[in-house]
Amino acid sequence: MTTRSTPERLDEAVETLLAGERPAVDAELRPLTRLADLLADVLRPMPPGPRFEADLGRRLAVEGGRRRVTPGRLLAAGALSSAAVGVTVTAWAMWRSSRRAPALSHRLLQR
Amino acid sequence: MTGRAEPAPRRPADVGDADLPAVRAAQADPAAFDVLYRRYLDRVYGYAFYALGDHHDAEDATERTFLAALAALPSFRDEGASFRAWLFRIARNTVSNARRTRWRRRTEPMPDGFDRPAPNADPAGLVARADETRRVLRALAELPDERRQVVILRFVDGLSAREIGEVLDRSPGAARVLLHRALRDLEARLRP
Numbered sequence: 550m551t552t553r554s555t556p557e558r559l560d561e562a563v564e565t566l567l568a569g570e571r572p573a574v575d576a577e578l579r580p581l582t583r584l585a586d587l588l589a590d591v592l593r594p595m596p597p598g599p600r601f602e603a604d605l606g607r608r609l610a611v612e613g614g615r616r617r618v619t620p621g622r623l624l625a626a627g628a629l630s631s632a633a634v635g636v637t638v639t640a641w642a643m644w645r646s647s648r649r650a651p652a653l654s655h656r657l658l659q660r
Numbered sequence: 661m662t663g664r665a666e667p668a669p670r671r672p673a674d675v676g677d678a679d680l681p682a683v684r685a686a687q688a689d690p691a692a693f694d695v696l697y698r699r700y701l702d703r704v705y706g707y708a709f710y711a712l713g714d715h716h717d718a719e720d721a722t723e724r725t726f727l728a729a730l731a732a733l734p735s736f737r738d739e740g741a742s743f744r745a746w747l748f749r750i751a752r753n754t755v756s757n758a759r760r761t762r763w764r765r766r767t768e769p770m771p772d773g774f775d776r777p778a779p780n781a782d783p784a785g786l787v788a789r790a791d792e793t794r795r796v797l798r799a800l801a802e803l804p805d806e807r808r809q810v811v812i813l814r815f816v817d818g819l820s821a822r823e824i825g826e827v828l829d830r831s832p833g834a835a836r837v838l839l840h841r842a843l844r845d846l847e848a849r850l851r852p
Contacts, residue, residue: 556833556840560821563839567818581843584850585815588843591796592815595706601719602701605726609697612730613690 559585679743686733693730700744701726704751706816711755711809712762713801721758725751745826748813752827759805799849807842814839 553561555577562582565572566589574582596602677683682699685692704725709718728750736746800808806828813819813827825835 554836556836559840559843560836563814564820567815580847581840584843584847587792587796588811588815588846591793592710592800592812593706594702594816595709595718596702597705597715597719597722601722605701605723606694606697608723609693609726609730610691612727613693616690616730 563589677738677742677744680738683733683736683738683743687736690730690733693733696729696743696747697726700747703744703817704747707748707751707812708755708758710797710800710812710816712758713797714762717758717762721751721754724754728754741826742823744817744819745823748817748819748823748827752809756805795850796846799846802849803842803845806838807845810835810838811842811846 558574559578559581562572562574562578563585566582566585572582679696679699682692682695686696701722705718705722708721708725709715712718712721725747729747732750736743741749800811803811809828810824813824819827820832821835821839822832824830824839825832828835828838830838
């Protein structure tokens, strides 16, 4: 038979208390179990105000909606990024050609 | 031992991760996060309130926790740690940041006003209970941070030793030892 440590036995007693039952404990654990019972009574879950609950619920719904990935949104994002790449490449090509043109004419004039 | 007028609806510990279906649903559609939000709001708020001792700070920490959880939910994997341990890990980090910020602001911890007397209770009993509650909360507020956290996670949120270990980066055995030390420390502080 294995001997369980005091922390293990205390944890088991607390588990029993939190389940709403009275644990059977020895004299060593009795004061701590009494305190645990008091804590279980005093430290109750604390609900926030209904207004806060509703406000945060709304904010999370908006955030959730923003993060939702739908096929339509994926298509739109794909189209937008393709268009952005196209515009960037065209702008770069135009810029390059405008830089080359004076250099070429300058060389021709020098001949 | 004191009797409990209203047993808090705490979940039994170590029953497997019953949140997984809701987590999977929220990962597929973030709008479904609402289920997890409603399920854990009171617990996260309670944890933040008892750790910070101020309703406004607790609301702020609760909001940050849920927003961070929603943002990080796609990265949650069912690899040993339960969803609630994962969520309380986020809450713990948020509360730690809030405590650091509040320490700079230096506000008073643990206000009164959270004793909820049972209807028809006798006035003398109410006064005694309020005094006892204040004494316990004051002693709890004086505990070293990790000991206070373990008491709140165990008694307010009903987390098991394994889950507390996951939240605090300890083994389940170390979490049990921490709880034992915390209760001994608290008992010594409450001794007349």
